[in-house]
Amino acid sequence: MARNKIALIGAGQIGGTLAHLVGLKQLGDVVMFDVMEGIPQGKALDIAQSSPVNKFDAKFTGANSYEAIEGADVCIVTAGVPRKPGMSRDDLLDINLKVMSQVGAGIAKYAPNAFVICITNPLDAMVWALQKSCGLPQQKVVGMAGVLDSARFRYFLADEFNVSVEDVTAFVLGGHGDTMVPLTRYSTVAGIPVPDLVKMGWTTQARVDEIVKRTANGGAEIVNLLKTGSAFYAPAASAIAMAESYLLDKKRVLPCAAYLNGEYGMKDIYVGVPVVIGAKGVERIVEVDLNGGEKTAFEKSAASVQGLIEACKKIAPTLA
Ligand code: A3D
DSSP: OOOOEEEEEOOSHHHHHHHHHHHHTTOOEEEEEOSSTTHHHHHHHHHHHHHHHHTOOOOEEEESSGGGGTTOSEEEEOOSOOOOTTOOGGGGHHHHHHHHHHHHHHHHHHOTTOEEEEOOSSHHHHHHHHHHHHOOOGGGEEEOOHHHHHHHHHHHHHHHHTOOGGGEEOOEEBOSSTTOEEOGGGOEETTEEHHHHHHTTSSOHHHHHHHHHHHHTHHHHHHHHHSSSOOOHHHHHHHHHHHHHHHTTOOEEEEEEEEEESGGGOEEEEEEEEEEEETTEEEEEOOOOOOHHHHHHHHHHHHHHHHHHHHHHHHOGGGO
16 A cells, blocks of 8 residues: 655644654655745755654655645645744734635645645634635645644643543633633543542642633743744644544544534634544534533634634635
């Protein structure tokens, strides 16, 4: 069987980390595409030269023309600009929207059968714009944010409880931004919901509230430390988990920015919900019962995503 072909559109910080992970996890051959000449070629060659040491066989190529992504099975999109300290993700909308229309055209022409994972911010609006630009079926175009947000939540909870990250599950809904909704009653340690752990005296509600807040601001915390860009190791690892579930038909249940067509009472919007990812792409959207407070928070988060989508429609009316 031929190896899968994975196209990484954007060869910056996340793109480079993605390429390295694809190699280490032996998921397939990699094509790195970027507008910067030399960067994708240099990173591809560097990672290829690590393959004898790390014992993986795969082709790594870099390119500045979309032809190179022809026939890709998976495209992971990080093209665009990241934020700097003091910027919100929404400040990137104008510039990254233009990038999404170029990337969408490239995918439509050369990789129309791919599973497309968007990472570019502001995430929910950019994956919406990317799907409109490339015209691929909605279940084949998805945004990565929830896996990262819930990984941050899991990491902080594991640290708080002094237990393995492996035994902590977490559930995060809504847009990728300050309005994201970490759901504590669906977050557990080995199946024990967080509110029960509070009752058991493992932590206090005040500490849980602090962790929820830190999760929602998880991206900004790293931007403020790095000063020159945003997080890239954990975002790359999160997108790889989604690509792996598609390529291996694992049918993992992952929180992703997915297209809603009536689910949760919402239409023509991409927002973070739990989905099943398998060989057909997004095979199922999981609709959970939300209580009053959770529903209000989710709707508030979705409304802020909707605002950004409306801004995209104003800038690029052909997408509407
Ligand atoms: P960076 O290291 O700047 O890489 C972006 C790459 O995109 C650069 O190499 C650019 O040359 C390239 N690029 C710019 N315009 C184009 C274009 N038109 N076509 C092709 N390539 C282009 O950024 P990064 O890798 O750190 O982040 C990439 C994106 O991911 C940014 O928008 C971040 O805000 C976003 N991000 C999202 C998350 C989520 O959880 C959703 C987390 C972290 C970063």
